[in-house]
Amino acid sequence: MPPIDRSHRTISLIGMPGAGKSTVGVILAKRTGLAFTDTDLAIQVREGEILQDIVDRVGNPRFREIEETVLLEVPLDDAVVSTGGSVIYSDAVMQRLRTAGPVVFLEADLATLEERVAANPLRGIARGEGQSYADVYAERCPLYQRYADITVDATAGSADAVADAIFRALP
Ligand SMILES: Nc1ncnc2c1ncn2[C@@H]1O[C@H](COP(=O)(O)OP(=O)(O)OP(=O)(O)O)[C@@H](O)[C@H]1O
Numbered sequence: 001m002p003p004i005d006r007s008h009r010t011i012s013l014i015g016m017p018g019a020g021k022s023t024v025g026v027i028l029a030k031r032t033g034l035a036f037t038d039t040d041l042a043i044q045v046r047e048g049e050i051l052q053d054i055v056d057r058v059g060n061p062r063f064r065e066i067e068e069t070v071l072l073e074v075p076l077d078d079a080v081v082s083t084g085g086s087v088i089y090s091d092a093v094m095q096r097l098r099t100a101g102p103v104v105f106l107e108a109d110l111a112t113l114e115e116r117v118a119a120n121p122l123r124g125i126a127r128g129e130g131q132s133y134a135d136v137y138a139e140r141c142p143l144y145q146r147y148a149d150i151t152v153d154a155t156a157g158s159a160d161a162v163a164d165a166i167f168r169a170l171p
């Protein structure tokens with residue numbers, strides 16, 4: 001695979017929890033020679049706590065503020081950036097990511113996502129009181145679509161295949 005086009009040095013991955021942003025992001029970074037940033041890890045390091053504990057302690061609205069602060073500061077040069085699923089609630093963050101390069105939506109069907117998330121029950125999801133995963137999915141899908149420059153199917157193939165599909169779809 002040739003090196004990434006220099007005019008598109010930062011590739012941001014967005015999508016629901018379980019879509020594969022972190023898994024696919026590392027593979028894409030290895031294949032393109034770009035750096036890799038997982039913004040969830042940047043949040044954890046800044047707060048000195050794991051995501052689920054942060055969400056449990058401060059609640060959903062405050063978590064989103066923390067996430068926005070980190071995403072407005074995190075370096076975006078020459079990197080694949082795997083975001084948290086709730087990043088699309090900040091228009092300022094999404095504009096920043098889009099200015100840095102293509103934003104890729106990892107689209108997946110609800111059943112597949114629920115299966116993946118159920119296998120990892122300690123994963124945090126910043127959701128409103130009483131919201132099911134399906135409610136969050138319905139609320140967010142239009143936002144992911146709104147901000148995506150590229151949409152790839154993150155359900156059918158392996159994580160390697162999804163990374164390949166992203167690479168092929170880059171302008
Ligand atoms: N294409 C794929 N096929 C099968 N399993 C996958 C695929 N992509 C990711 N997975 C699996 O799904 C789970 C979630 O993946 P991952 O942590 O990368 O998702 P994420 O989008 O980063 O989620 P979060 O928003 O919670 O950080 C992991 O167990 C991972 O191995």
Ligand SMILES: O=C(O)C1=C[C@@H](O)[C@@H](O)[C@H](O)C1
Binds near residue numbers: 016017040055083126
């Ligand atoms: O989609 C979400 O609501 C989240 C996903 C995780 O990656 C974390 O960013 C956090 O736990 C919130």
Ligand SMILES: [Mg+2]
Binds near residue numbers: 021022038040083084
């Ligand atoms: Mg992740």
